[in-house]
Each structure stands twice: as structure tokens, then as C-alpha cells.
Amino acid sequence: MALAPAEAARLTLGPVPFNWSPDDWRDFYFRIADESAIDDVYVGEVVCSKRSLFFDELYPAVVQRLTAAGKRVILSTLAMVFLSGDRATMAQLCASPDALIEANDVSALFHLRGRPHHVGPFVNVYNERTLDVMARAGAENVCLPAEVPADVIERVCQRARSTGTTIEVQSFGRMSLALSARCYHARAHGKTRDGCQFVCGREQDGMVINTLDGAPFLVVNGNQVLSFTWLSLLGVIGALKRAGVTRFRLAPHSCDMVQVSSIFRRVVDGDLAEDEGFAELLAAVPEADFANGFYYGRPGHSWTSP
Amino acid sequence: MTVSEIDVAPPELVCPAGTPAALRAAVEAGADAVYCGLRNATNARNFPGLNFTPDELREAVAFGHSRNVRVFLAVNTFPPAGHFDLWREAIDVAHDVGIDAVVLADIGVADYAAGTYPELRRHLSVQAGAASPEAIRYFCDAYAIRRVVLPRLLTVAEIRLLCSAIPCEAEVFVFGNIGMMAEGRCSLTSYATGTSTNMDGICSPACDVRFDPIEGNTTAARIGPFLIDRLPSDERTGYPTICKGRYFRADDDRPYYAFEEPRTLNLTGLLAELIAAGATAFKIEGRQRSRAYVRSVVAAFRAAINSGAVGRSPDLGDVAESGRETLGAFGGKQWR
Numbered sequence: 001m002a003l004a005p006a007e008a009a010r011l012t013l014g015p016v017p018f019n020w021s022p023d024d025w026r027d028f029y030f031r032i033a034d035e036s037a038i039d040d041v042y043v044g045e046v047v048c049s050k051r052s053l054f055f056d057e058l059y060p061a062v063v064q065r066l067t068a069a070g071k072r073v074i075l076s077t078l079a080m081v082f083l084s085g086d087r088a089t090m091a092q093l094c095a096s097p098d099a100l101i102e103a104n105d106v107s108a109l110f111h112l113r114g115r116p117h118h119v120g121p122f123v124n125v126y127n128e129r130t131l132d133v134m135a136r137a138g139a140e141n142v143c144l145p146a147e148v149p150a151d152v153i154e155r156v157c158q159r160a161r162s163t164g165t166t167i168e169v170q171s172f173g174r175m176s177l178a179l180s181a182r183c184y185h186a187r188a189h190g191k192t193r194d195g196c197q198f199v200c201g202r203e204q205d206g207m208v209i210n211t212l213d214g215a216p217f218l219v220v221n222g223n224q225v226l227s228f229t230w231l232s233l234l235g236v237i238g239a240l241k242r243a244g245v246t247r248f249r250l251a252p253h254s255c256d257m258v259q260v261s262s263i264f265r266r267v268v269d270g271d272l273a274e275d276e277g278f279a280e281l282l283a284a285v286p287e288a289d290f291a292n293g294f295y296y297g298r299p300g301h302s303w304t305s306p
Numbered sequence: 307m308t309v310s311e312i313d314v315a316p317p318e319l320v321c322p323a324g325t326p327a328a329l330r331a332a333v334e335a336g337a338d339a340v341y342c343g344l345r346n347a348t349n350a351r352n353f354p355g356l357n358f359t360p361d362e363l364r365e366a367v368a369f370g371h372s373r374n375v376r377v378f379l380a381v382n383t384f385p386p387a388g389h390f391d392l393w394r395e396a397i398d399v400a401h402d403v404g405i406d407a408v409v410l411a412d413i414g415v416a417d418y419a420a421g422t423y424p425e426l427r428r429h430l431s432v433q434a435g436a437a438s439p440e441a442i443r444y445f446c447d448a449y450a451i452r453r454v455v456l457p458r459l460l461t462v463a464e465i466r467l468l469c470s471a472i473p474c475e476a477e478v479f480v481f482g483n484i485g486m487m488a489e490g491r492c493s494l495t496s497y498a499t500g501t502s503t504n505m506d507g508i509c510s511p512a513c514d515v516r517f518d519p520i521e522g523n524t525t526a527a528r529i530g531p532f533l534i535d536r537l538p539s540d541e542r543t544g545y546p547t548i549c550k551g552r553y554f555r556a557d558d559d560r561p562y563y564a565f566e567e568p569r570t571l572n573l574t575g576l577l578a579e580l581i582a583a584g585a586t587a588f589k590i591e592g593r594q595r596s597r598a599y600v601r602s603v604v605a606a607f608r609a610a611i612n613s614g615a616v617g618r619s620p621d622l623g624d625v626a627e628s629g630r631e632t633l634g635a636f637g638g639k640q641w642r
């Protein structure tokens with residue numbers, strides 16, 4: 001059964017976490033602008049500031065193309081901020097008067113206090129009181145950490161109705177599980193962060209780490225650790241909407257994100273049943289091993305049939 | 307450099323107390339302060355058999371104060387929505403028993419503590435992951451944080467810069483287990499087992515850790531369904547965590563420690579530099595460790611600080627995890 005339409009639900013695209021080639025990165029966003037069913041697009045280097053130098057000059061064209069296509073662009077900040085250069089970049093970004101910024105670190109919250117902003121999934125918002133603090137400081141939207149279960153999502157949404165905050169959840173793609181100051185990609189190649197030679201650009205969706213008995217387990221992406229499995233909450237979009245989630249985030253991958261966004265769009269809008277949508281998703285992303293355990297309060301790698 | 311060459315007050319030695327017995331051992335071995343947790347998810351060492359009841363905590367405070375030792379309470383996990391009352395009660399207990407400082411991570415909990423008990427001293431836990439002056443000032447401005455426990459990802463040079471740019475004291479880990487991942491931002495255990503380090507206070511829960519004998523003289527260490535390492539059965543190893551396991555890259559058949567080797571952080575060689583950088587307190591990790599561990603490590607660091615000879619390494623090898631040590635991030639940027 002297809003879901004009843006709800007006008008407020010928006011489909012969003014998280015920032016590209018991987019070190020794609022600048023051409024691929026630009027073309028990806030151009031295609032998202034021209035062809036995708038996504039409403040809001042988060043853009044920005046979230047994982048490693050060393051990569052930024054390849055992309056900085058491409059931002060104006062990408063933002064312009066997305067905006068011209070009717071997408072709302074939100075700039076995402078770096079998730080690990082401690083180097084002085086990154087602090088300066090952060091301060092500068094947060095000072096841009098016209099940009100809407102998503103904070104992925106408390107450093108960004110420091111700069112964004114008192115003006116409208118978004119709070120990203122790398123900031124720990126787990127409960128009502130933290131949500132209250134965010135809302136008082138100007139947060140219009142909070143994207144919850146991937147590991148929170150359904151009852152936490154529901155309770156935060158209840159509180160968000162009174163604070164006027166929208167709640168966003170990641171609904172597709174590999175889940176961010178950890179961050180570090182150390183670059184695990186460089187380490188895998190016998191290098192360090194400073195001399196990394198950008199080996200993180202070798203894999204489009206991150207470097208798979210297998211256990212000693214050959215089971216794929218985790219994915220290394222620079223100083224970030226992702227899940228091997230890909231999150232799909234496609235089967236519970238209706239439940240999430242009833243709970244009060246109004247924004248559904250897709251994590252970018254090298255698969256056909258236009259097609260993925262089309263599937264999510266139709267399910268979110270009530271034009272396609274969840275189970276039929278998931279069948280389409282399986283066909284669209286055959287390389288993905290899907291999981292949804294966090295939502296059910298179970299191990300994040302596990303799958304529960306909705 | 308030695309401590310005697312530095313013209314500042316000696317740093318406070320902050321020591322782990324997983325149990326009342328460990329607390330007593332730490333105090334007797336020379337701790338200036340001890341930190342503990344309640345027996346529930348409100349702290350990041352929520353292991354079975356560890357931690358304090360409110361009554362035990364009250365006795366611990368009385369004992370500590372009778373020896374001029376401060377007692378801190380770690381309330382350093384992230385309450386999931388609908389369960390905030392447990393964390394609220396922890397702060398209430400801390401206030402009621404006369405705790406010297408609460409060590410906080412969650413913004414909501416800090417908001418409650420500062421709003422309800424303005425006079426209750428507040429420290430920022432390493433679990434808050436505040437690694438920049440701006441992040442630390444965010445907490446200081448909003449919740450009058452008096453001390454930050456620094457993440458274990460900064461070099462000594464970076465700590466010096468940081469300390470000059472924050473309006474509070476800095477506490478630095480000098481010994482113990484070293485987490486590879488940014489603190490308070492790791493869901494690896496949650497992914498493998500369903501128990502959340504942030505929400506449940508447990509990394510690598512014992513009920514999900516298995517050691518299975520396999521062929522030859524080898525043991526398989528598993529966390530949940532995932533094989534974390536294969537080890538010679540007679541090898542002395544640390545407690546298994548996902549971030550210290552051995553794995554394969556998909557395109558390489560040589561097993562390697564993808565994140566870090568199982569080593570113990572030991573900064574005895576850097577104590578003087580850390581003091582010069584602005585550290586006001588040294589923290590020893592290990593609330594989950596034995597009373598004997600606490601006694602020997604605390605005594606060694608007490609002696610090192612008192613003698614002023616902190617450039618020399620006290621004999622700590624027998625308590626290090628699997629006997630191997632590291633300077634971690636503190637040793638320099640090549641760690642990254």
C-alpha cells in the first residue's frame with residue numbers, strides 16, 4: 001500500500017564523504033542538479049581538509065548549478081577540527097553572511113550561535129534537552145546520529161514540534177561509525193596523514209576491511225570509519241514520517257544516485273509502496289549489502305525485515 | 307627537561323577508581339584526585355561489577371576528603387531521549403554527596419547541571435570530543451566548565467597552543483588504554499553488538515566478546531559475530547576492542563592492525579613537556595583495571611612527579627596492556 005502524501009517531507013543528499021576526482025565530483029553534482037529528485041543538497045568536505053584544495057575552485061559552479069535547478073544548498077563543515085588551519089577555515093566559512101551552514105563539530109556551533117543553521121549527524125544530539133539547547137542557539141534542523149533507535153527518533157521528533165526544529169535521519173548509504181585524527185587510509189599504505197599522497201582517492205566508496213576469516217566488516221575513508229553495510233530505511237519511511245521525521249538523507253555513493261533518489265522520492269511522496277521501492281533499490285544497487293539494525297535497537301550491521 | 311626546571315605548581319594526579327577498593331588503593335598510593343562512576347549507563351565504564359552505589363560514593367567522598375583527595379564523578383555518556391532522568395539523578399547524587407567535580411560530555415546534561423547546581427564544579431569529559439579552543443570555549447561560555455580533559459589526538463606542541471587559547475584548566479591523559487577513535491564519536495561497538503558506547507557506556511561488552519580455541523595453539527577473539535584477531539593461546543593480550551584488531555585489506559592478504567596495535571599509552575617521558583605546555587592535571591586511565599594496577603601505576607606517577615625526575619621512565623612495563631607502550635598522538639604528527 002502506498003503512503004498518503006505528506007507535503008513537508010524533503011529528500012536531502014548528504015555531503016560526499018569520499019575523495020572522488022574533482023571531475024567526477026563536479027559531474028556528480030551537476031547531474032544531481034539536472035536530473036535528481038532531491039530537494040536539499042549538503043556540500044562540503046567533512047572528512048579531511050587536505051582534500052579541499054582540489055575542490056575549492058569548483059564550489060561556485062556546483063552551488064550555482066544546484067541553486068539554479070531549485071535545490072537548496074547547505075554547506076557542511078569538517079567533522080574533526082583541531083588543526084589551526086582548519087580552525088581558520090571553519091571560522092571563515094561560518095562567517096559567510098548568506099550561506100546556510102551545517103555544523104558537524106562543536107567548533108562550528110561556537111561560531112554559529114545566534115544565527116540560523118543546521119546541526120549535522122557528527123554532533124551528538126541524543127535527547128530532548130540537547131535539542132532544546134540547539135534550537136535556542138538557532139538550529140533549524142538536526143540530523144540525528146545513525147546509531148539512534150526508533151524510539152529515540154520518535155521522542156526527539158515530539159520535542160522538535162515544540163522547538164520548531166525539523167528532524168532529519170540518514171536513510172540510505174554507508175553509516176559513519178568513527179572518526180580519528182589518524183588517517184587509516186594512509187596507514188594501510190604505509191604512509192602518514194602528512195605524506196598520504198591522497199591514497200583515499202583509490203576507492204570510490206571507501207576501502208573495505210575484511211576480518212581474518214574473510215568477512216567484510218568495515219570501510220576506511222581517510223580518517224573516517226564507515227560500515228561495510230549500506231543503511232536502508234526505505235521500509236520504514238511511513239513509520240518515520242508518522243514519528244515526525246520530515247527530512248530523509250541519502251548518503252552519496254558511486255552508484256546511480258539519480259535512480260536511488262527517484263526510488264526514495266516516490267516512496268516518501270506515497271507514490272510507491274515501501275516493499276516495491278526496496279525491490280527497486282536492490283536492483284539499482286546490487287553491490288550493496290543492506291542493514292537497518294540501529295533503527296531496531298539491534299547491532300547496526302544486522303537486517304530486520306520491516 | 308625535568309619537573310624541577312619548571313616554575314609551576316605540580317600537576318594534579320587524577321586516578322581511576324572502578325571500585326571502592328580501587329579508590330582506597332589510589333588514595334593510598336598518592337592520588338590527588340580520583341574519578342568514579344555510578345553503577346549504570348551514565349558513565350563510559352558501565353561494566354558489570356564496576357562502579358559505585360550512591361551510598362558507596364558518599365563514603366568515597368568522605369574517605370577522599372579525610373585524606374585531602376578530591377573525588378570526581380564521571381557522568382560522561384549521552385542520554386537517549388526518554389531516559390534523561392537517569393542522568394539527571396546522577397547529577398543530583400553528585401551534588402548531594404558533595405562531589406568535587408562532575409565530568410560531563412552531553413550538552414543536555416551540562417545544561418541541566420549548570421542550570422540546577424551552578425556551584426557544582428564541572429569538567430568536560432574527553433567523551434565530549436572538544437579538541438579545539440572554539441569547541442572548548444563553547445562549553446565554557448555556556449556551562450562555566452572549569453577544566454577540559456583533552457582528546458588523545460593532539461601533539462604536545464598542539465596542546466601548548468590550545469592551553470594558551472582556552473579559559474579553563476587542561477587535564478591530559480598520561481597512561482593507560484588509548485582509544486584510537488575520536489572520543490564520544492565512535493559507534494563501532496554499537497555496529498557489531500547493538501550496545502552503544504555513547505548511550506550505554508560500554509565499549510566492547512564482555513557478554514559479546516568470545517575467545518574460541520581454534521586449530522593449533524591459537525585462539526580466535528570475536529566481538530559479536532566479527533573475528534577481531536587470531537592469537538597464540540599463550541600470548542598475553544589486552545582486552546579485545548574493534549579498533550585494536552587485525553584485518554585484511556580487500557586487495558592484500560597480509561593481516562595488519564588497520565587502526566592501531568594493542569598498546570598502552572605511557573607519557574612518563576613527556577611529563578615535563580606537558581607541564582610546560584600548560585597541563586594542570588595528569589589523568590591515568592583504567593577504571594576497569596585491577597586494584598593492583600591502580601596501586602602500582604599511581605605510585606609510579608606519584609614518585610615521578612615528586613622526584614621531579616619525570617624525564618625518566620618509572621618501571622611500568624608489567625602493567626602495560628600486552629606489555630607494549632606508545633606515545634600515541636602526543637609523540638608527534640607522524641602518528642597520524
